Amino acid sequence: xxxxxxxxxxxxxxxxxxxxxxxxxxxxxxxxxxxxxxxxxxxxxxxxxxxxxxxxxxxxxxxxxxxxxxxxxxxxxxxxxxxxxxxxxxxxxxxxxxxxxxxxxxxxxxxxxxxxxxxxxxxxxxxxxxxxxxxxxxxxxxxxxxxxxxxxxxxxxxxxxxxxxxxxxxxxxxxxxxxxxxxxxxxxxxxxxxxxxxxxxxxxxxxxxxxxxxxxxxxxxxxxxxxxxxxxxxxxxxxxxxxxxxxxxxxxxxxxxxxxxxxxxxxxxxxxxx
Ligand code: NDP
Numbered sequence: 001x002x003x004x005x006x007x008x009x010x011x012x013x014x015x016x017x018x019x020x021x022x023x024x025x026x027x028x029x030x031x032x033x034x035x036x037x038x039x040x041x042x043x044x045x046x047x048x049x050x051x052x053x054x055x056x057x058x059x060x061x062x063x064x065x066x067x068x069x070x071x072x073x074x075x076x077x078x079x080x081x082x083x084x085x086x087x088x089x090x091x092x093x094x095x096x097x098x099x100x101x102x103x104x105x106x107x108x109x110x111x112x113x114x115x116x117x118x119x120x121x122x123x124x125x126x127x128x129x130x131x132x133x134x135x136x137x138x139x140x141x142x143x144x145x146x147x148x149x150x151x152x153x154x155x156x157x158x159x160x161x162x163x164x165x166x167x168x169x170x171x172x173x174x175x176x177x178x179x180x181x182x183x184x185x186x187x188x189x190x191x192x193x194x195x196x197x198x199x200x201x202x203x204x205x206x207x208x209x210x211x212x213x214x215x216x217x218x219x220x221x222x223x224x225x226x227x228x229x230x231x232x233x234x235x236x237x238x239x240x241x242x243x244x245x246x247x248x249x250x251x252x253x254x255x256x257x258x259x260x261x262x263x264x265x266x267x268x269x270x271x272x273x274x
Contacts, residue, residue, distance in 0.1 A: 001130065001250040005257050006043040016260035017046040018102065018252075019074045021064060023083045024054030033080050039249045045256055048074060054084050061092050069097040075260035076102030078252070099262060102255040105152070113156055116163050120255050125157035127247030128189065128210050129164070135236055137208045139164040143184050147171045147198065147224070148191035153212055157189055178202075190224035200229020209237040212244050 009016065018040050022033045037047045048071075050064060061083070068074050077100045083089040098108035104122035112119030132139065144166035148154035154170065162168045171181055182188055182202040190198045191212035203209055213224030223240030231237050238244055 001247075002039065002043055002253060005045075005250075005253045008257060009044040012261075014257065014260050014264065015046070015073070016044075016075045016256050017048055017073045018076045018078060018256045019048040019050065019068045019071075020078045020080065021050045021052065021061070021068075022080045023052045023056055023061065023087065026082070029080045029082075033078075036078065036249060036252060039253060040256070043253055045253060046073065056087075058087055058092070061087060062095055065092060065095045069095075069100060072263075074100065075263055076100050076252075076256040078103055100259055102252055102259055104156070104255070110151070110156070113159055120259060121160065121251075122152060122156045123251040123255060124153050124191075124212060124244060124248045125160050126255070127244060127251040128157050128212070129160050130251065131210065131238065131244070131247055132187065132208065135208075137187060137236065139166045139187065142166045142186040143169070144187040144189070145169045145171060145182055145185035146189045146191065147175075147178065147182065148189075148193075148212070150191065153191040154189075157191070161187070192224045194224055195222045196224070196226040198225040198230065200226050200232060203230045203233040205233045206235045207233070209234045210244060211238050211240050213240060214245065 020033050020037060022029060037049060040047045052061065065077065068077050077096045079093055081089045093105050094107055096106050098106050101109045101120050104120045109119050113121055139161060144161045146154050146158045146168065149170050149172045158168050158170050169181055171178055175181060179202045182198060183204055185204055185207055187208045188203060189210045193213055193215060195215040195217055209225055209230055211223035211225040215222045221241045227239060
C-alpha cells in the first residue's frame with residue numbers, strides 16, 4: 001500500500017503534506033510520530049512537524065490547529081494522543097478541519113462514518129478492512145465479533161463491518177460470556193489492550209483473527225490474542241508486532257493523499273470532498 005501511495009503521488013504530481021503535533025516528551029508517542037514522519041518521507045508526502053512543550057496551554061495548541069487548518073500546504077493534521085493531563089485531547093481533536101482529519105477522530109468524521117457518508121476513516125479500523133479485503137475474507141452475512149469498544153478502534157471497526165453487511169457483535173469488559181461469543185466469530189477482532197486475553201480455544205476453526213493489541217511485556221510486544229494457540233485453529237491471523245500496526249501507518253498515508261486530492265477538486269467549505 002505504501003508503494004501504491006508513492007506511485008500515485010509520482011503519477012499525479014499531487015502535493016500532499018501531513019502536519020504532526022506532538023505535545024510533551026512521552027517516549028512511546030515520540031516513536032509513533034517519528035515512524036509516521038519517516039513513512040511520509042518515503043512516499044513523497046511532506047512533513048510539517050510541531051513539537052510542543054508539555055507545559056503548553058490549551059489555547060496555544062488550539063491556535064496552532066487553527067493555523068494548520070488554514071494552511072494550503074497542509075492536507076492532513078495529526079494531533080498525537082494522549083496529550084498531557086492538563087489538556088483536553090478530545091476538545092483539541094474536534095478543532096481539526098474534518099477534511100484534514102486524517103486520523104478520522106473528529107465528531108464530524110465519526111458522524112460521517114456512522115451514516116456511511118464520504119469522509120476520512122480512522123486509520124486502524126480502515127487498515128483492518130483493507131487487510132480483510134486483500135485476503136478475500138468474505139464479510140457479507142459473516143459473524144463478526146469485535147472485542148473492545150473504544151472510539152479509536154472497536155466502535156469504528158464495528159461500524160465499518162456493519163456497512164459491509166457483517167452481523168456484528170460488540171464485546172467489552174461487561175460482556176457475560178466472552179469466550180462463547182468469540183467462538184461464534186467468522187471474523188474475530190481483538191482490540192482490548194490485555195496480553196493474550198483471547199485464548200486459542202476461543203477461536204472457531206477456520207476463522208479470521210485480527211489482533212490489534214499492542215502490549216509491552218518482558219518478552220517484547222505481545223498482542224491481545226494467544227497467537228501460537230489461535231494460529232492452530234484460525235485460517236488467517238495477524239501477528240504482533242506486524243499486521244495491524246504497519247497497516248495503520250499505511251492508511252495514514254492513504255488518508256493524507258485522499259485529503260490532498262479532495263482539496264484539489266472540491267471547493268473549500270463545500271462539506272466533504274473526501
Ligand atoms: P481502550 O483501552 O480505549 O479500550 C479497550 C476496550 O477493551 C474497552 O472497550 C474495554 O471495555 C475492553 N476491555 C477491557 N478489558 C476487557 C476484558 N477483560 N474483556 C473484554 N473487553 C475488555 O483501548 P484501544 O481501543 O485504544 O486499544 C486497544 C488495544 O489496541 C491496545 O493494546 C492498543 O495499544 C492497541 N492499538 C493498536 C493500534 C495499532 O496500530 N495496532 C492502534 C490503536 C490501538 P470497556 O469499554 O467496558 O471498558
